[in-house]
Amino acid sequence: QRYDPDAPVPAPPARSEGQTTNPRPLTRVEISRRIDEFLVSNGALVRINDAGRELGQIVAFHNSTFDPSKVVPTLVMRNEDYGRLSRILADGTVVELEVNIVNRLHPEGRTAYNVVAEIEGSDKKGEVVMLGGHLDSWQAATGATDNAVGCATVMEAARILKTIGVRPRRTIRVALWTGEEQGLLGSQAYVREHFGTFENPKRDYFLLAAYLNIDNGTGRARGASVFGPPAAAAVIREALAPLADLGLVGAAATNRRALGSTDSASFNAAGLPGINFEQDPIQYESATHHTNLDTYHLAMRDELLPRFDKASMPALAGSSR
Ligand SMILES: [Zn+2]
Known part of the structure; x- marks a missing residue:
C-alpha cells in the first residue's frame, strides 16, 4: 500500500470491552525512584550508574526530585569502567573507591527565562x-x-x-x-x-x-x-x-x-x-x-x-x- 499524505489520520486502536490488562510495568523513572529510596534509607554514601553506552559515552541527567534529601549523590560511570568493577566484584575481590563529588545548590535560582x-x-x-x-x-x-x-x-x-x-x-x-x-x-x-x-x-x-x-x-x-x-x-x-x-x-x-x-x-x-x-x-x-x-x-x-x-x-x- 502506498503512503497517502492526504489520508485521514487513523484513530488509535480501541481497547476492546472487558479485555483484561496486566498490571502496568514500572517505568524507568519509577524504578530509579525506588532504588533511590532504598539507598537513602540504607545510608548509602553514593550511587554509581552504569552509563550503558559504548566507547565512553556518558548520559548524565539530574535529580528529578529536585530534593537532595531524597537522592544520594550519583555519578554515571563509563560502561567500560563499570564493567571492570563488576567483574572484579564478581570475582570476590573487595573494591575500594574514592569519590569526590562537589554539588552546589542554588535555591535562589528557581526562575529560568525564555x-x-x-x-x-x-x-x-x-x-x-x-x-x-x-x-x-x-x-x-x-x-x-x-x-x-x-x-x-x-x-x-x-x-x-x-x-x-x-x-x-x-x-x-x-x-x-x-x-x-x-x-x-x-x-x-x-x-x-x-x-x-x-x-x-x-x-x-x-x-x-x-x-x-x-x-x-x-x-x-x-x-x-x-x-x-x-x-x-x-x-x-x-x-x-x-x-x-x-x-x-x-x-x-x-x-x-x-x-x-x-x-x-x-x-x-x-x-x-x-x-x-x-x-x-x-x-x-x-x-x-x-x-x-x-x-x-x-x-x-x-x-x-x-x-x-x-x-x-x-x-x-x-x-x-
Ligand atoms: Zn533537544
Whole structure:
C-alpha cells in the first residue's frame, strides 16, 4: 500500500470491552525512584550508574526530585569502567573507591527565562508566526547538537529575514525556550500564558498562525510533522515545495496532543498548529543526543540552513552600500 499524505489520520486502536490488562510495568523513572529510596534509607554514601553506552559515552541527567534529601549523590560511570568493577566484584575481590563529588545548590535560582524576539508584521501584525528551539542543554557537554544548532538555525533565519528587509504581513516571533529538557517547561509556560488551550482559549489563541520547531540534531531538515488535519499538512507541503532541491521532501499531519519529545508538543497539546522538522540523524541517536560528546566538533555546519556566501549576501537594511 502506498503512503497517502492526504489520508485521514487513523484513530488509535480501541481497547476492546472487558479485555483484561496486566498490571502496568514500572517505568524507568519509577524504578530509579525506588532504588533511590532504598539507598537513602540504607545510608548509602553514593550511587554509581552504569552509563550503558559504548566507547565512553556518558548520559548524565539530574535529580528529578529536585530534593537532595531524597537522592544520594550519583555519578554515571563509563560502561567500560563499570564493567571492570563488576567483574572484579564478581570475582570476590573487595573494591575500594574514592569519590569526590562537589554539588552546589542554588535555591535562589528557581526562575529560568525564555528568550523572545520578533520582526513586527504589517497589515496583519496582530497575527503571529513563531519559530523556535530550546536553549537549555544537559551538563555532560555543551549541547552543540541539542540544541545549540537549532537555536542557531532559527536565529539565522531571523537574521536573514531582517537583513533582506522583508516586511512580513504577520509578526514573526523567534523563541529560544528554557527548561525543555526538564519537561518542555519554558514552552508550556509560554503557551499557557499567551494562548491557553483549545478547550479554554485566550484571545491570542486564534492569532497564532503556526509554530515551527527544530530540535533533532545537526542533520538537515527533511520533512515536517504538522499538528492538524491533513489539509494543514497540505498547506505546509505547498509552502516547502520550493525547497525540494535542498532535500526537504514534504509534510505529514499528526493528531497527537500528548506532551513529550520537543517544544512543538507544547503547542500541539494545546491544539495549536505546532510544526516539527525531522532531520537527517547523522550521529544524533548513536553519539551526541544528551551525551558527553555533544560538543561543537560534532555539529556539522554544512548540514545547517544554507547561508549566503560573500558575493550573494544582501546589503544590511538601512545601509547605503
Ligand atoms: Zn533537544
